[in-house]
Amino acid sequence: MSDRLPCLTSRLQGFGTTIFAEMSALAAAHDAVNLSQGFSDVDPPEAITEAAVAAIRGGRNQYAPGIGVAALRQAIAAHRQRFHGQAYDPDDEVTVTAGATEAVCAALQAVCEVGDDVVVLEPAYDAYLAGARMAGAVPRPVTLRPPDFRVDAAELAEVVGPRTRAIVVNSPHNPTGAVLGDDDLEAIAAVCRERDVLAITDEVYEHLVYSGPHRSLASRAGMRERTVVISSAAKTFSATGWKIGWVCAPPALTTAVRIAKQFMTFTNGTPFQDAIAVGLGLDDGFFVELAESHRVRRDQLAAGLSSCGFDVMATHGSYFVLTDVTSAGYDDDVAFCRDLPAKVGVGAVPCSGFYTDPRRGRGLVRFAFCKRGEVIAEAVKRLQAAFA
Numbered sequence: 001m002s003d004r005l006p007c008l009t010s011r012l013q014g015f016g017t018t019i020f021a022e023m024s025a026l027a028a029a030h031d032a033v034n035l036s037q038g039f040s041d042v043d044p045p046e047a048i049t050e051a052a053v054a055a056i057r058g059g060r061n062q063y064a065p066g067i068g069v070a071a072l073r074q075a076i077a078a079h080r081q082r083f084h085g086q087a088y089d090p091d092d093e094v095t096v097t098a099g100a101t102e103a104v105c106a107a108l109q110a111v112c113e114v115g116d117d118v119v120v121l122e123p124a125y126d127a128y129l130a131g132a133r134m135a136g137a138v139p140r141p142v143t144l145r146p147p148d149f150r151v152d153a154a155e156l157a158e159v160v161g162p163r164t165r166a167i168v169v170n171s172p173h174n175p176t177g178a179v180l181g182d183d184d185l186e187a188i189a190a191v192c193r194e195r196d197v198l199a200i201t202d203e204v205y206e207h208l209v210y211s212g213p214h215r216s217l218a219s220r221a222g223m224r225e226r227t228v229v230i231s232s233a234a235k236t237f238s239a240t241g242w243k244i245g246w247v248c249a250p251p252a253l254t255t256a257v258r259i260a261k262q263f264m265t266f267t268n269g270t271p272f273q274d275a276i277a278v279g280l281g282l283d284d285g286f287f288v289e290l291a292e293s294h295r296v297r298r299d300q301l302a303a304g305l306s307s308c309g310f311d312v313m314a315t316h317g318s319y320f321v322l323t324d325v326t327s328a329g330y331d332d333d334v335a336f337c338r339d340l341p342a343k344v345g346v347g348a349v350p351c352s353g354f355y356t357d358p359r360r361g362r363g364l365v366r367f368a369f370c371k372r373g374e375v376i377a378e379a380v381k382r383l384q385a386a387f388a
């Protein structure tokens with residue numbers, strides 16, 4: 001047999017099992033409270049689960065149209081209009097994907113030539129680095145630095161070069177919990193407009209914002225026509241297992257994303273698409289309550305982690321609290337998180353892997369608060385017994 005590695009294995013060296021899957025498995029193996037992988041421990045709202053059951057019982061069990069069920073594409077466009085004041089044509093500008101994960105990969109495949117640069121805001125969600133490399137592109141980091149994790153406009157301008165095709169912008173941001181403000185977005189928009197760079201925005205936490213509104217880069221002047229907007233039902237409706245995401249983009253970008261999607265999954269989750277169309281139509285109160293209930297749990301977990309002596313960073317959005325455990329005497333986030341389930345009975349995610357140079361994220365550990373209050377309380381009790 002040839003001893004040459006398959007080219008993807010060498011291009012994606014270091015990308016074995018994702019850190020989320022590894023940490024979730026470790027938590028399960030030790031019966032630990034799993035605050036690692038970001039998923040809710042409650043079901044989606046009943047109106048949504050009932051709609052999925054009705055769809056399955058009602059014979060909606062075969063391929064959906066490749067671009068997505070019409071009712072869902074219309075609901076996505078209406079949702080975008082309601083929350084961002086932007087009109088997208090459901091037929092030519094909206095595409096349903098197998099979660100935001102496929103959307104990110106399809107968007108990168110759609111826009112990148114081999115050898116292009118893709119700018120990512122670091123720490124960066126793993127799918128951007130892997131997706132860029134799968135497309136043959138090179139991820140170029142712009143670092144968001146604690147405590148505020150703002151975009152450094154000068155660094156951004158320096159990193160963007162003649163080969164830069166796109167910038168991936170994630171806000172609310174995983175893993176820092178930062179929400180980009182007007183200054184950050186304007187700095188990015190200015191570079192995109194002036195240097196003819198596309199934007200891919202990952203807005204899966206758009207409804208999980210705790211201080212100030214989430215603003216979408218595509219809403220800024222000159223940006224709609226050069227942005228691929230990505231979101232997902234996973235976090236908004238506590239339905240990470242349903243894998244329903246979407247892309248809103250102008251027609252030419254939509255066409256390219258659809259070609260990529262067509263040959264990755266072709267289509268996905270017909271009955272779940274029907275159900276998420278119902279979810280996107282829920283009244284404003286649902287979305288307000290979603291953020292409120294997560295705010296309470298953010299505060300609960302942040303206070304608990306502080307009481308353990310960890311340096312806790314402010315979370316303005318997302319599911320996550322980021323801590324620096326070096327303040328408690330640990331300097332290796334990976335070793336810390338690998339030990340935590342067995343020794344303390346809690347799962348968490350090490351963040352050095354969110355950096356192109358892992359040394360930059362040394363000591364940063366992410367805890368998820370998308371869990372019921374009593375589950376967070378148990379995790380805090382265990383952490384306090386070990387560290388406080």
Ligand code: PMP
Pocket residue numbers: 038098099100101102125127170174202204231232233234235240243244245
């Ligand atoms: N982007 C970010 C920033 C995420 O945290 C996640 C995890 N939900 C995803 C994308 C993937 O979303 P999905 O589960 O819809 O594929």
Ligand code: GLN
Pocket residue numbers: 018020021036037038039174
């Ligand atoms: N988005 C989830 C997280 O950040 C993980 C999803 C996954 O396992 N790929 O925890």
